[in-house]
Structures are given as C-alpha cells and as structure tokens.
Amino acid sequence: MPEVTSQQPAIDGWFATGEAGVPHLIGSKCPECGTYVFPPRDNNCPNPGCDSDVLEAVALSTGGTLWSYTENRYPPPAPYPAPDRFEPFAIAAVELADEGLIVLGKVVEGTLAADLKVGMEMELTTMPLFTDDDGVERIVYAWKRASDDAVGAPPACGGRSDEEERRK
Numbered sequence: 547m548p549e550v551t552s553q554q555p556a557i558d559g560w561f562a563t564g565e566a567g568v569p570h571l572i573g574s575k576c577p578e579c580g581t582y583v584f585p586p587r588d589n590n591c592p593n594p595g596c597d598s599d600v601l602e603a604v605a606l607s608t609g610g611t612l613w614s615y616t617e618n619r620y621p622p623p624a625p626y627p628a629p630d631r632f633e634p635f636a637i638a639a640v641e642l643a644d645e646g647l648i649v650l651g652k653v654v655e656g657t658l659a660a661d662l663k664v665g666m667e668m669e670l671t672t673m674p675l676f677t678d679d680d681g682v683e684r685i686v687y688a689w690k691r692a693s694d695d696a697v698g699a700p701p702a703c704g705g706r707s708d709e710e711e712r713r714k
C-alpha cells in the first residue's frame with residue numbers, strides 16, 4: 547500500500563467539516579416545500595406534490611437516532627476497494643434529528659451490530675475508506691455512537707481528577 551501523502555473525500559460534495567472540526571453532511575432542500583434530499587442534487591424535488599425544479603445546498607444535522615442497521619460480513623463487489631484482509635463492518639440507517647431524513651452509512655471500525663440498538667443516538671464522523679495508488683487517503687462520512695464521545699474523555703469539572711490531585 548502506498549504511503550499516505552494527503553486526504554481527499556472519496557466522493558466530492560457529500561460532506562464538509564465545519565470550523566469546530568465537526569463534520570456535517572451536505573444535502574439539498576427544496577425552497578418551495580422544504581423537502582430534504584441526500585445525496586445533494588441541484589434539481590428535481592422528490593415531493594410528487596411540488597413542481598419546484600430547483601434544490602438548494604444545505605448543511606444537515608450532525609446527528610440523529612438509529613433507525614435500522616445491519617452488519618456486512620462479506621466484501622462488497624468491485625468497484626468497492628476491499629482491503630486484503632476483510633473485516634466485517636456495520637451499516638447504519640440514521641434518522642437525522644432536524645430533517646427526519648434517513649441516511650445510510652458505514653459505522654466506524656470497532657462498532658458492530660451487537661453494539662447497536664435501534665433508537666440510540668448517533669453522530670456523524672469521517673473515516674478513511676482506502677488509499678489510492680497516488681497515496682491519497684480517500685475519506686468517507688461514517689456513523690458512530692454518540693455515547694462513544696464519553697469514552698476516554700477527561701472527567702467533567704470537579705470530577706475524579708481533582709480527587710486524585712488532592713491525594714498526591
């Protein structure tokens with residue numbers, strides 16, 4: 547595998563990272579009826595009762611609730627870039643908090659179906675999908691459990707670290 551020299555999205559225009567370093571999906575919204583679409587596109591509102599032919603790009607919610615999930619135990623067929631040693635991974639369908647849109651995506655490494663439960667809070671993140679022949683690491687959006695943020699995080703103000711400090 548070539549050495550990683552830079553990072554690029556695997557597909558342009560599906561997600562962006564905000565100022566605080568938090569990634570969000572980019573969707574489209576119909577200015578006429580408010581219908582959301584993901585992946586983004588410029589026209590053709592999916593609402594059969596709406597005849598708008600223009601959709602506007604919008605930043606979507608960075609989290610939502612787990613609507614459904616599954617686990618992929620076989621490498622997807624080409625052109626999916628399967629690694630030499632395939633590791634099963636989970637796929638989550640997450641209902642976005644504000645839009646109600648359901649967005650399918652890979653779940654981060656280390657979280658499998660047994661770790662997931664319908665209705666749990668999920669957050670958007672990004673992960674490398676593969677490294678191409680030019681050393682460009684291709685990034686995709688992915689879902690992670692919102693509770694995973696707490697793991698390894700420093701204790702809140704006045705937490706155990708103060709206690710430990712005093713014992714020294």
Ligand SMILES: [Zn+2]
Binds near residue numbers: 577579580581592598
């Ligand atoms: Zn519309």
